[in-house]
Amino acid sequence: MPPGPGKGGDEEFEDLRAEDGNAMVRLFGEYGRGERVRFGVGGLASVFSTLMELLPAFLLGVAIDSFLLDDRAFRLPYVPQAVLPDEPMGQFVLLASILGGSYVMGAALGWVNSWAWNGFAQHFQHAVRVDAYDAMQRRELSFFDDRQTGEVMSILNNDVNQLEGFLTNSLNTGIGIVFRVGGMGAVMLALNWRLGLIPAVIIPALGYASYVFVERIHPKYQSVRSAVGKLNSQLENNLGGIEVVKSYTTEAAETDRVAESSRSYLDAQWDAISTRILFWPTLRLLTAAGYMATFLVGGYWVMVNRGLLGPPLPFFNGPGLTGGLLVTYLLYTRRFMWPMRQFGQIINDYQYAEAAGERIVGLLDTPPGITDADDAADLDEVAGRVEYDDVSFGYQTTDGEQEQVLRDVSFDVEPGEMVGLVGPTGAGKTTLMKLLMRMYDADDGAVRVDGRDVRNVTLRSLRDAVGYVSQEPYLFYGSVRENIGYSRPGATDEEIVAAAKAAGAHEFVVDLQDGYDTTVGERGVKLSGGQRQRVSIARAVLKDPEILILDEATSHVDNETEAVIQDSLRDLVADRTTFAIAHRLSTVRHADTILVLDDGELVERGTHDDLLARDGLYATLWRVQVGEVDALPQEFLDRAASYSPQPGDGDD
Known part of the structure; x- marks a missing residue:
């Protein structure tokens, strides 16, 4: 199947996974x-809310014994009989x-718990996402060269959102379970330790089942996050390229x-679900076994105490068990066992969140490839002198090889x-300028501004x-005014x-429906290519930089508009160092110096007239521009036909 808009690497973020297994x-x-x-606050509210849940079952047992069966006198633990x-x-x-x-108290504490816990989860998620x-x-540009936008968005949205579900529900529930099980277990052991041991012996079995589940489900959830x-990525790329899809009528292929x-x-997902749905019945059977054992043993004990059966077995020689106390035990056992089954869901949610958290932590812990040096200083009072000193650079290919570009x-620029x-296309012109901005770092040699290696100054300055x-x-989604003012x-x-006037954009902007407040749409789709180009130039003009890079800045405008822009830019470029990358040679014919690159090497330099007189590559490119195709060398035509673009160079 040929590559389409959504084809990408199989494990674009596999290298970002945290390996220590405790991302959460x-x-x-x-x-x-x-x-x-x-x-x-949320934790304390959960604890006291759990304590409120212990009272109804205990009070029901007291009522049964005191009022319904009349087996014992009315009394409440820790309350003096006299009162x-x-x-x-x-x-x-x-x-x-x-x-x-x-x-009432339980409901109030439940509200406090929800308010505090949801606030905790939302603020936690917000901080992680930011x-x-x-x-x-802050990652280097090559990081994005190798990854698709949809996969990047998956970490920032899906993975971070997965944390919210675990923190809001599962972690809160888990804390409640710990205190609920602990509280009920303590009460059951205090009331009758022999009967209280029965549900307790199920806990190791539940723990082992949970351990096996964790071992099996974790790698499967990692696969889900990758998938x-x-x-x-597929959806984002297809929607982003919907115009291409429609123009080539490839809807059916993209649907496939x-x-x-x-x-x-x-x-x-189904692989993970299959493991998960096998886990739940296992927990259900184990908890049911604990409940049934409590009922059988407790029921036998009550029947012995009421004289309905023969002499008690040795285990039942302790304090008598009443009917009301058995009801309390059964209610507690059910509440004791059910949280243990819920704990399985918490483990499941945790493993899902852990798989997402590993990618987040991997991203947070992986240092950017291009950072400020420890002794980096600000680049102050820039004059604009630029030097390239034996600079070589190559892109890393997908198979780990180095593809040399420069x-x-x-050369020196005053x-x-x-x-x-x-x-020619692919000669390395755009890459050369990206080294000046440290979008990439040179493999060999040095790029200097005002005599200072760009690797020794702060990126921001x-x-x-x-x-x-x-x-x-x-262009960002927003108004024309916002896009120009972005810089x-x-x-x-x-x-x-x-x-905008300096960029030749003012005239068309004021003719728009809302002028400077006109919304440009996603990526500026409501504007023509030339209009987007002029807004982009206006943005650079507003920044008023000491060094200006125009990378095919007039490639999307007609000749008339180009002339307007060139005239407007004369004042802008007059007092600053300017680099103009151009396929349309008319845009640079008046440059102080023209540098000619071919296959990553600087092969010619000089003024327009000098280079024409030299009759080299520049003269050949000029003949292409003016339509003298018949005069082109066959070697040039053959090489142009076999051109293979370099990564990161766009149309360069």
């Missing part, structure tokens, strides 16, 4: 620390009051690709000069000094309009 513990320790108050009512009606009203109060995004955007990321990705997700490139960069207009201008937050309307 790591995240909880780091991000839960700032939410200790909410966590503490209890003597009359049955008073005793009954007291029990009813305590019972009603426990329900840090994950910050870590993502959903690939599905997101989506079906293939969805099937992979279905298979991974070889021993050296402050205020305009330099044209020309050459370096990129603040450089304005970049891409050959494929990107300088806080810019006034007058400054934005002045930048």
Whole structure:
């Protein structure tokens, strides 16, 4: 099947998985620390709410023994007998009051628990998402060269959202289970330790079943997280390229690709579900065994005490067991066993969250490939002198090989000069400029600004000094005003309009329905290519950088508009160092120096007239521009036909 919009690597983020197996513990320790108050309030409310749940079953047992079976005198633990009512009606009203109060208090504590715990989970998730995004955007450009947008979004949305479900429900429930089981177990052992041992012996069996489940389900949930990321990538790429899909009538083929990705997700999910649904009946049988054992032993004991059976067996020689106490035990046992089954769901949710957390922690812990050096200093008062000193660079291919793009490139640019960069497609022009901005680092040699190696200055100060207009201008969803003002937050309307005029954009902007407040749509889809280009140029103009890079900045405009833009840019480039990458050589014919690259090497340099007189590659490219195709060397035509683009160079 040929590659389509949604084809990507099988395990784009496999290298980001945390390997220590405690990603959730790591995240909880780091991000839960700032939410200790909410966590503490929610935890205490859960504990006391659990205590309120213990009262009804106990009070029911007291009522049965005291009022229904009349087996024993009315008494309440830890309450002096002298303060209890003597009359049955008073005793009954007291029990009813305590019972009603426990329900009201439990409901109030449940609200406090939900309020605090949801606040904890939401703030936790917010902090993780922001840090994950910050870590993502600080990664080097090559990180995004090898990954699809949908897979990146899968971490920031799906994986982070998976944490919310676990923190909001499962972790809260887990804390309640611990105290519920612990509280009920303590009460049962205190009331009758022999009978209390029966449900307790089921716990090791439940623990072993849970251990086996964890061992089997964890790798399957990792596969689910990978599969959903690939599905997101497929959908995101297909929707992003919907115009291409429709123009080539490949809807059916793309539906098949989506079906293939969805099937992979279905298979991974079903594999996990098959393991999970086998786990639940196992827990149900074990808890039912504990409940049945309590009923059988307790029922036999009560029948012995009531004289319905023969002499008691040795185990039943202790204090007698009443009918009311047996009811309390059965209710407690059911509440004791059911949380243990819930604990299986918590383990399941934890493993799902752990699989998501591993990718998040892997992202957070993986340092960016391009960072500030320890002794990096700000690049202040930039004059604009740029030097390339024997610079070589290659991209890492998918099979781990190095594909050389630039070889021993050296040149100097004085402050205020305009330099044209020309050459065949794939010669390395765009890559050369990305090294200046440290989107990538040179493999060999050095790039310097004002005599300082760009690797020894802070990234922020370096990129603040450089304005970049891409050959494929990107506009954010929002208004024209917001897109121009993006380069300088806080810019006034007058400054934005002045930048638009300098870029030749003002005239078409004021003709839009809402002028500068017109929404440009996703990626600027409501504007033409030329309009997007001019808005992008206006954005760079507003930034007012000391060094300006125009990467095919007029590639999407007609000749008339190009002339307007070139005239407008004269004042802009007059007092700053400017690099203009161009296939349309007319845009750089008046440059102070023109650099000609071919196959990653600097082969010619000089003015337009000098290079034409030399009759080399530049002269050949010029003949292409002016239509003298018959005069082109056959070697040039053969090489152009066999061109293979380099990664990261776009149309370069």
